[in-house]
Amino acid sequence: PGKKVLIVYAHQEPKSFNGSLLKIAVEELTKQGCSVTVSDLYAMQFEPRATRNDIVGHLHNSEAFNYGVETWEAYKRGGLSKDLVEEQKKVQEADLLIFQFPLFWFNMPAILKGWMDRVLVQGFAYDLSKVYDGGLLQGKLSLFSFTTGGGQEMYSKEGIGGDIRYVLWPMQHGIMHFCGVKVLEPHICYAPENVSEEKRKEMLAAWSQRLKTLWKEEPIDCSPEWYFK
Amino acid sequence: PGKKVLIVYAHQEPKSFNGSLLKIAVEELTKQGCSVTVSDLYAMQFEPRATRNDIVGHLHNSEAFNYGVETWEAYKRGGLSKDLVEEQKKVQEADLLIFQFPLFWFNMPAILKGWMDRVLVQGFAYDLSKVYDGGLLQGKLSLFSFTTGGGQEMYSKEGIGGDIRYVLWPMQHGIMHFCGVKVLEPHICYAPENVSEEKRKEMLAAWSQRLKTLWKEEPIDCSPEWYFK
Numbered sequence: 271p272g273k274k275v276l277i278v279y280a281h282q283e284p285k286s287f288n289g290s291l292l293k294i295a296v297e298e299l300t301k302q303g304c305s306v307t308v309s310d311l312y313a314m315q316f317e318p319r320a321t322r323n324d325i326v327g328h329l330h331n332s333e334a335f336n337y338g339v340e341t342w343e344a345y346k347r348g349g350l351s352k353d354l355v356e357e358q359k360k361v362q363e364a365d366l367l368i369f370q371f372p373l374f375w376f377n378m379p380a381i382l383k384g385w386m387d388r389v390l391v392q393g394f395a396y397d398l399s400k401v402y403d404g405g406l407l408q409g410k411l412s413l414f415s416f417t418t419g420g421g422q423e424m425y426s427k428e429g430i431g432g433d434i435r436y437v438l439w440p441m442q443h444g445i446m447h448f449c450g451v452k453v454l455e456p457h458i459c460y461a462p463e464n465v466s467e468e469k470r471k472e473m474l475a476a477w478s479q480r481l482k483t484l485w486k487e488e489p490i491d492c493s494p495e496w497y498f499k
Numbered sequence: 500p501g502k503k504v505l506i507v508y509a510h511q512e513p514k515s516f517n518g519s520l521l522k523i524a525v526e527e528l529t530k531q532g533c534s535v536t537v538s539d540l541y542a543m544q545f546e547p548r549a550t551r552n553d554i555v556g557h558l559h560n561s562e563a564f565n566y567g568v569e570t571w572e573a574y575k576r577g578g579l580s581k582d583l584v585e586e587q588k589k590v591q592e593a594d595l596l597i598f599q600f601p602l603f604w605f606n607m608p609a610i611l612k613g614w615m616d617r618v619l620v621q622g623f624a625y626d627l628s629k630v631y632d633g634g635l636l637q638g639k640l641s642l643f644s645f646t647t648g649g650g651q652e653m654y655s656k657e658g659i660g661g662d663i664r665y666v667l668w669p670m671q672h673g674i675m676h677f678c679g680v681k682v683l684e685p686h687i688c689y690a691p692e693n694v695s696e697e698k699r700k701e702m703l704a705a706w707s708q709r710l711k712t713l714w715k716e717e718p719i720d721c722s723p724e725w726y727f728k
Contacts, residue, residue: 282549282550282551282564282566283563283564283565285562285563286563286564286565312548312550315548318547318548318609318610318613319541319544319545319547319609319610320511320603320608320609320610321511321541322511333514334512334514334515335511335512335515336512336515336692337511338648374549374612374615374616375612375615375616375619375669375673375674375677376668376669376670376672376673376674377606377612377669377673378612379549379612379616380547380548380549380609380610380612380613380615380616380617381547381548381549381609381613383603383604383606383607383608383609383612384547384609384610384613386603386604386609387603387604387608387609388609390604401659402659419567427723430630430631431673432668432672432723436665436668436669436726436727437668437669437673439605439661439665439666439668440604440605440606440665440666440669441605443605443661444604444605444606444660444666445604445605448604463565494656494661497665498665498727
């Protein structure tokens with residue numbers, strides 16, 4: 271109660287299974303007394319491309335554009351574009367970040383990757399030697415909640431898709447852990463499009479159920495062993 | 500000689516190190532008699548978002564938008580948007596796909612991820628049970644060429660970034676192998692921004708040198724062992 275949650279949501283269709291998962295999270299967390307904010311990326315027509323437009327006013331070095339350097343400098347002088355500043359404010363205020371999306375090509379959809387690329391700039395999310403456990407977003411939690419196309423049997427060590435944890439490494443460790451954010455167990459709904467209506471209902475109920483005790487969960491140990499043991 | 504190469508390039512600045520790597524590839528491969536095409540994603544202002552705009556005309560199911568289903572159906576009836584059709588034509592004609600980009604957050608930049616999400620649709624790149632070695636883009640080669648921010652020592656099994664091969668799994672196995680494309684050894688330039696000018700020149704020369712004998716290379720064995728052994 272009183273906790274702040276930011277859900278970064280990447281699906282085009284409110285009636286989709288991802289849309290249902292989002293709805294459940296908003297309802298359940300609100301019922302708990304949390305304050306929930308949703309960044310509905312497709313609805314916002316969120317810009318995924320990292321370009322010069324992200325910097326308001328003059329460039330630090332207009333001879334050769336370096337996105338990392340320019341956004342770092344712009345952050346320090348308050349010169350990032352408005353859409354980025356707004357997302358950073360949401361992140362700053364949040365105790366928990368939930369990412370809700372369909373897995374596309376063993377990864378998040380481009381629109382969500384663009385959110386990571388553009389919002390989590392140096393100076394805001396990390397800095398020189400302020401990375402991983404020393405990252406600037408310490409004290410926050412994150413949770414990757416996604417659906418897959420393939421079934422669970424595909425995503426095992428022996429399956430052709432490999433252990434599902436392999437695809438979590440770049441997202442959980444490479445992004446969230448890098449910024450100092452603790453990571454809760456991912457929430458994975460396998461192949462909702464290929465199961466029965468009853469099974470889909472069970473999956474939605476399981477998500478709702480999990481959220482009821484979410485604040486009691488311990489973060490995972492985000493080390494290579496968790497992913498590749 | 501006579502081979503066709505598509506380079507999908509994702510950097511904003513021609514004067515960047517990535518820009519130099521691109522230039523070298525175009526020059527060296529052209530000198531060999533290859534026909535080289537470049538998709539310069541930022542210059543093209545390539546759209547990374549997977550939306551309804553990718554389908555020309557009516558939807559298969561306008562009640563609930565499903566990107567995978569809609570692009571599959573649109574592909575079959577020739578109803579994909581023009582920018583996608585053009586990229587697919589380039590892929591279809593290519594013997595080798597080179598992806599040139601800076602690693603962003605343990606992954607490719609969103610604009611390049613968007614290229615994967617939107618161009619490699621079902622029916623074109625894979626189909627029902629036509630995946631991995633049976634994928635529809637069989638007979639082609641691919642090569643991921645990228646720069647990193649962190650140094651090589653960071654990306655080792657014992658380093659905080661983990662083995663660099665961990666981040667290659669979703670890209671090489673999850674995308675290219677999934678579509679039936681063979682994968683050549685990646686080409687990685689570590690931290691070009693943090694090394695001496697001399698070292699940078701060495702890295703450029705090494706890329707040029709590798710390209711001279713590229714067509715004699717054997718693809719990697721794109722199995723879990725290569726990544727996680």
